[in-house]
Amino acid sequence: MSADAPLFGLVLAGGASTRMQRDKAAIEYHGQSQLHWTFHLLSHVCAATFVSVRPDQREEPTRAGLPQIVDRQPGIGPIAGISAALHAHPKAAWLVVACDLPFLNEQTLRYLLEHRDPRKVATAFKSSHDGLPEPLCAIWEPAAREPVLAFVAAGKQCPRKFLINADTLLLDLPDASALDNVNTSDEYRSAVSAFGGPAHAVSPTRPPSSNQDGADRASSPSQHGGDTHLTSPAHSGSGASHASSPSQASDGANRPSSPSQHGESHSSNAAASGTKADKPRTLRIQYYAILREQAGRSEETLDTTASTPAELYDELRQRHPFQLHPAQLKVALNNDFSDWQTPLRHGDTVVFIPPVAGG
Amino acid sequence: MKLFFFSSTPLPLDDYRRELADDAAGGYASFEGWVRNHNEGHAVTRLEYEAFEALANKEGERIVNEAIQRFGVLQAACVHRVGSLAIGDVAVWVGVSSKHRAEAFAACRYIIDEVKHRVPIWKKEHYVNGDSGWVNCERCAVPGHDHTHEHPHARDHNH
Numbered sequence: 001m002s003a004d005a006p007l008f009g010l011v012l013a014g015g016a017s018t019r020m021q022r023d024k025a026a027i028e029y030h031g032q033s034q035l036h037w038t039f040h041l042l043s044h045v046c047a048a049t050f051v052s053v054r055p056d057q058r059e060e061p062t063r064a065g066l067p068q069i070v071d072r073q074p075g076i077g078p079i080a081g082i083s084a085a086l087h088a089h090p091k092a093a094w095l096v097v098a099c100d101l102p103f104l105n106e107q108t109l110r111y112l113l114e115h116r117d118p119r120k121v122a123t124a125f126k127s128s129h130d131g132l133p134e135p136l137c138a139i140w141e142p143a144a145r146e147p148v149l150a151f152v153a154a155g156k157q158c159p160r161k162f163l164i165n166a167d168t169l170l171l172d173l174p175d176a177s178a179l180d181n182v183n184t185s186d187e188y189r190s191a192v193s194a195f196g197g198p199a200h201a202v203s204p205t206r207p208p209s210s211n212q213d214g215a216d217r218a219s220s221p222s223q224h225g226g227d228t229h230l231t232s233p234a235h236s237g238s239g240a241s242h243a244s245s246p247s248q249a250s251d252g253a254n255r256p257s258s259p260s261q262h263g264e265s266h267s268s269n270a271a272a273s274g275t276k277a278d279k280p281r282t283l284r285i286q287y288y289a290i291l292r293e294q295a296g297r298s299e300e301t302l303d304t305t306a307s308t309p310a311e312l313y314d315e316l317r318q319r320h321p322f323q324l325h326p327a328q329l330k331v332a333l334n335n336d337f338s339d340w341q342t343p344l345r346h347g348d349t350v351v352f353i354p355p356v357a358g359g
Numbered sequence: 360m361k362l363f364f365f366s367s368t369p370l371p372l373d374d375y376r377r378e379l380a381d382d383a384a385g386g387y388a389s390f391e392g393w394v395r396n397h398n399e400g401h402a403v404t405r406l407e408y409e410a411f412e413a414l415a416n417k418e419g420e421r422i423v424n425e426a427i428q429r430f431g432v433l434q435a436a437c438v439h440r441v442g443s444l445a446i447g448d449v450a451v452w453v454g455v456s457s458k459h460r461a462e463a464f465a466a467c468r469y470i471i472d473e474v475k476h477r478v479p480i481w482k483k484e485h486y487v488n489g490d491s492g493w494v495n496c497e498r499c500a501v502p503g504h505d506h507t508h509e510h511p512h513a514r515d516h517n518h
Contacts, residue, residue, distance in 0.1 A: 055491055072489040288411050289481035290493040324496065332479075335413040351411060351479075355495035358408075358439060358480030359392045359451050359471060 005118065005142050008092040009042030009049035010085045011035060012078050012136060013063060013099045023321050024182070026062045029102040029191060033062050038099045045109050046095055052081030056294055060323060074293065076157045078136060083152050086145040093118065098136035100181045102191050108178040112139060112171065121147065121166040128176040133168055135159035137179050280305050281346040283312065290354050295320040309333070310340040313352060328355055360436045363419030365410055367442045370449050381433045384456040388463035390471050392451040394444050398494070402487040408441045408450065411479035415439075422473040430466040432457035437470050439480060 013025040013035050025035035032040075035051065042049045051066045054074040058064065069088050071080040078098070085094050095112070097104065116123040116139050124138035136159070140148075144166065151162050173179065182191050280303040287295045295316075306312035309331040316322065330353040331338045344350070360378040372391070379387060394406050423435050435455040444450055453470045457463040474480075482494045 056493075056497060059497075070490055074491075286411075288479065289409050289483070290496040292409075328496075332411070332414050336417070337414070351414070353411065353479050354481060354493070356476070356479055357482040357494040357496075358410075358478050359475040 005091055005093040006047045007045070007113070007139070008085070008089060008094050009039075009046035010069065010081065010094050010096045011038045011042060011049065011051045011099050012081050012096060013051055013053060013057075023060075023062065024100045027182075034102060035062050035066075035099045038097055038101070038104070039066060041104065041106060041109065042095060042097060044106055045113060047092075050085065052078075052085065054080075054293070056290055056323065057321065060321065073152065075296075076152065077159075079148070079152055079157050079159045079162070082135075082140060082144075082159060083148050086140065086142070086148055090145055091142055093142055094140045096136060096138055096140055098181065101137060101179055102182060103175075103178050103180050104137065105175070105178060108137075108173070108175055111174050112137070115169075115171050117169045120169045122163055123169040123171065124163055125173045125179065126170045127179070128173050133160055133163040133170055134179055135163050138163065138168075281344060281348075283344060283347075284349045285312075285316065286349060286351045288351065288354070290324070291320075291322060291352060294322050307344055308341050309338065309344065309350060309352070312344065312350060313340075316352075324352075324354055329353055360434070362423040362435070363416060363437050363439075365412055365415070365439050365441050367440070370438055370440065370452050372449065372452060375436065375438065375452060375454055379434045379436065379454045379456040381456050383458060384433050385458050386460045386463050387454065387456045388460065388467045389455070390451075390453040390467050391449050392471070394446050394448045394450055396446045398484060401484070403446070403484050404487055405446070405485045406444045406450070407483040407485070408439070408444065409481045409483070410439070410441050412441075415478045415480060418478050419474060422470055422477065425473070426455070426466040426469045429469065430457070430462040432462050432466045435466055435470060437474060439474070439478075441480075 025033060027034045028037075030037045039049055039051060049067065050069045051063055052071065053060070053063050053068050054071045056074070058068060058070060069081065069085045072084045072087065073080050078096075082094070082096055085092075085096070095109070097109075112123060112125065118141055120141060121144045122133075122135075122138050122140050124133040124135060126132070127134050147166060148162065156162070283302050283304060283306075284299060285302060286299040287297060292298050304312060304315060306315050310326065313322075313326055313329070326340065331340055331342075332351040332353060333342060333344075334349050335351075360375065372389075376387065376389065394403075396403055419437060419439070423437055426432065426435050433456050435453075437451065437453045439451045440448070451471065451474065453467050453474075455463045455466045455470070457466065481496070483491055484494055485491045
């Protein structure tokens with residue numbers, strides 16, 4: 001490592017994980033959250049390591065307690081984190097790594113470091129799929145700072161496009177699958193079995209677990225056999241989010257033995273287990289303010305068997321990194337105030353109203 | 360004049376005042392909420408307001424009607440800004456005309472207090488250090504503690 005600039009690590013963990021339908025940072029493949037695992041991996045090779053977060057994620061339990069770099073322009077994807085890091089420590093070079101790379105290893109990072117050229121704007125691997133630069137396991141030199149800020153100021157967001165057009169040193173991956181990432185529930189299950197699963201999936205709102213292994217297992221999929229409307233593999237209802245000693249599924253005896261119980265297809269809600277006769281209804285959900293930002297959209301249409309706003313919010317918390325507790329929210333149905341237990345009907349428009357602040 | 364509405368452009372306050380003029384009125388009271396340059400020890404550079412307008416318009420109209428009924432004033436209205444606002448901008452205006460001053464003040468106070476508590480409007484603060492945050496949503500996101508309703512005035516930008 002012959003660099004003049006210190007090398008800092010940046011774990012990107014700001015994404016909304018919309019395809020996974022839950023917080024990728026909190027998923028476990030290696031006995032700890034993917035965020036903490038990646039953080040420790042970088043700590044072995046970097047002078048200092050930080051976690052990139054959106055402003056609304058600062059207090060989120062998986063991320064709280066780790067050194068953070070807060071996005072200055074949330075909503076524009078990973079380039080926001082990279083630009084915030086380059087801005088915060090202009091003299092440092094940054095080893096930027098996404099938190100959804102469970103196959104990454106220290107040898108791959110060391111290879112990148114050994115072959116780094118600090119005179120370039122960046123050193124990156126070529127994708128083993130398309131030969132283009134992999135921006136989210138790359139070293140971004142201090143020289144990237146000005147052009148990245150200008151790139152963002154010009155309204156551009158794609159870090160890959162940035163590296164394609166910048167003076168980037170491209171390396172062949174020593175291990176072709178090291179940067180395979182995990183975006184969907186199907187890919188998650190393949191990754192879990194590749195690591196000898198079953199996964200100890202962590203609820204997004206559960207505190208990081210160094211010393212409470214038992215608590216993590218409680219959110220394993222085995223507790224969800226009867227749920228019809230909850231489909232993500234690591235679902236735990238909102239009521240469990242602050243439990244310190246969950247009682248469900250606390251021993252290994254109930255662990256699912258057949259893979260089919262693990263996490264049914266999440267594309268069709270009711271079809272998966274089909275014990276309740278509830279037919280899915282189509283709902284339109286509109287998001288405002290902090291919920292809009294956390295959902296990454298202002299509205300969506302959802303087929304769901306959730307029968308009340310309370311059930312619906314539970315389900316949405318599996319899809320989006322919502323921090324607000326139901327007690328902090330109000331409910332509107334079809335543009336009028338409603339309550340949490342009003343039955344939902346096909347075609348309803350639902351809004352969850354965060355604490356207001358007019359005037 | 361419409362009882363309650365939103366505007367994405369600066370508020371023409373003189374026009375609003377004229378609209379509330381009434382030959383039977385002995386006075387007019389108004390309140391302007393301004394964007395302040397600090398909140399809870401943080402230097403604020405600008406604010407963004409966002410509203411759930413379909414519901415906010417109904418709830419705002421209910422509040423102004425309540426004030427008219429309750430205090431017996433002649434006319435009342437409230438206009439709120441949405442979008443990005445700079446320090447010193449008028450974020451909200453309330454106006455009341457009535458026969459006597461006491462009920463004008465009371466109705467004006469009632470409307471602004473109720474609007475702050477009940478109407479789905481959100482405020483995002485942008486700070487000098489580049490951070491930003493949704494007021495009442497981020498720094499006190501403790502389950503079961505609804506600060507908006509319990510301590511509304513401690514967190515306000517303008518009075």
